[in-house]
Amino acid sequence: MTSLASADIRRHNLALVATRLAEVGTASRSDLADATGLARGSVTALVRQLEADGLVRETALVAAEGKGRPRTMLELSGDHLAILTLLIDADHASAVASTLGGERLTRVERRHGRPMGDPARVLDIAAEAFDAALGELGDREVADASVVVWAPVGGDPAVVLADTDLGWGTVDLVALLADRSPRFAALASAGRVRLLADTQVAALAEHAAAGRPSELVYLKSDSGIGGAVVVDGTPVDGSHHLAGALGHLPVVPGGVRCECGQHGCLVTVAGPDVLLERAGLAELARDEGLTVALDEFVRRIRAGEPAAVDAWDAGAAELARTLQIVTLTVDPAIIVVGGYLAALADDLGERLAKIQPGLEGAFLTAPQVVGSRLGRDAALLGAEQTAVARLLADPAALSPA
Numbered sequence: 001m002t003s004l005a006s007a008d009i010r011r012h013n014l015a016l017v018a019t020r021l022a023e024v025g026t027a028s029r030s031d032l033a034d035a036t037g038l039a040r041g042s043v044t045a046l047v048r049q050l051e052a053d054g055l056v057r058e059t060a061l062v063a064a065e066g067k068g069r070p071r072t073m074l075e076l077s078g079d080h081l082a083i084l085t086l087l088i089d090a091d092h093a094s095a096v097a098s099t100l101g102g103e104r105l106t107r108v109e110r111r112h113g114r115p116m117g118d119p120a121r122v123l124d125i126a127a128e129a130f131d132a133a134l135g136e137l138g139d140r141e142v143a144d145a146s147v148v149v150w151a152p153v154g155g156d157p158a159v160v161l162a163d164t165d166l167g168w169g170t171v172d173l174v175a176l177l178a179d180r181s182p183r184f185a186a187l188a189s190a191g192r193v194r195l196l197a198d199t200q201v202a203a204l205a206e207h208a209a210a211g212r213p214s215e216l217v218y219l220k221s222d223s224g225i226g227g228a229v230v231v232d233g234t235p236v237d238g239s240h241h242l243a244g245a246l247g248h249l250p251v252v253p254g255g256v257r258c259e260c261g262q263h264g265c266l267v268t269v270a271g272p273d274v275l276l277e278r279a280g281l282a283e284l285a286r287d288e289g290l291t292v293a294l295d296e297f298v299r300r301i302r303a304g305e306p307a308a309v310d311a312w313d314a315g316a317a318e319l320a321r322t323l324q325i326v327t328l329t330v331d332p333a334i335i336v337v338g339g340y341l342a343a344l345a346d347d348l349g350e351r352l353a354k355i356q357p358g359l360e361g362a363f364l365t366a367p368q369v370v371g372s373r374l375g376r377d378a379a380l381l382g383a384e385q386t387a388v389a390r391l392l393a394d395p396a397a398l399s400p401a
């Protein structure tokens with residue numbers, strides 16, 4: 001019993017030291033002792049273990065302030081490891097490999113062309129991108145592989161619940177990828193694969209970038225419209241993994257039928273497909289993809305092009321009203337808007353402030369609306385951050401076999 005307990009404590013303390021080092025980038029042994037509350041001697045022993053496992057290395061000597069010896073600084077290394085993230089959005093499958101410290105090793109991007117209702121074709125291309133990225137990693141071992149989809153995820157094992165951008169119902173994406181890539185299958189059976197919803201991980205990364213406010217609402221539009229609500233540092237998941245699905249708030253009573261089965265969802269009146277059609281950009285979206293078309297949409301709104309401005313006015317009114325409703329549901333400190341909406345955050349914030357002047361007798365005023373700080377890579381960064389946090393919570397499991 002005693003040895004089990006002490007092994008647990010040691011594992012916990014290794015995680016404390018490694019996680020602290022990941023947070024600050026570099027630190028000396030005495031910095032780590034101060035930050036973790038562990039004794040200096042314990043930290044020295046723990047660092048020795050992490051160094052032996054190839055997870056930590058010494059960087060440089062830093063001259064001491066005042067009296068005392070110069071201090072040796074430490075950083076995470078993990079040169080034998082990589083984390084891999086496979087992103088599957090409405091246009092592309094991208095496989096990105098990084099070090100534990102966040103350095104990019106490779107990025108392989110393939111366009112799948114949005115074959116609606118055909119997961120097999122999308123996953124053929126996704127598996128190919130995944131294998132191509134793996135092929136560039138040399139001797140590095142993949143410690144964690146995250147698959148990020150622009151759709152809600154749930155269940156055990158996790159599956160894609162419904163992807164309206166791609167016309168998917170429930171899809172066991174991990175199994176379908178494993179059928180196509182033996183190396184992915186091996187990682188999945190080793191328990192190293194996780195399936196994640198883009199909005200959840202993007203909101204986490206934005207939450208960290210925004211200085212970790214207590215409540216944050218995230219709304220983004222790049223293919224459909226998605227969202228997430230972060231409370232106490234955690235995205236609210238919901239009883240059916242649908243919390244924060246802001247694109248499907250039914251904002252128009254008796255409106256047109258949405259692919260989700262409801263009527264008048266936000267995405268039916270303010271989704272990119274609808275607005276691009278109205279702005280005369282549907283053809284560009286078909287030919288060049290949504291990303292290119294939405295960039296052009298923003299450019300034309302800024303240039304005052306009438307069709308684009310009309311389309312945006314109609315869509316922005318619905319987006320602002322949705323944010324007004326969500327404001328009183330969550331009472332967030334901040335609303336972060338992502339996707340192409342990041343470029344239009346000030347405009348959305350003004351519209352919200354106009355319709356939400358404050359509640360009489362209450363202190364509530366319209367929350368600040370800010371554009372995504374992380375841009376198109378928010379979901380990637382969030383997936384990488386959660387992967388590193390998960391790995392460093394048990395660094396002993398990362399030691400070379």
Ligand SMILES: [Zn+2]
Binds near residue numbers: 265
């Ligand atoms: Zn809907």
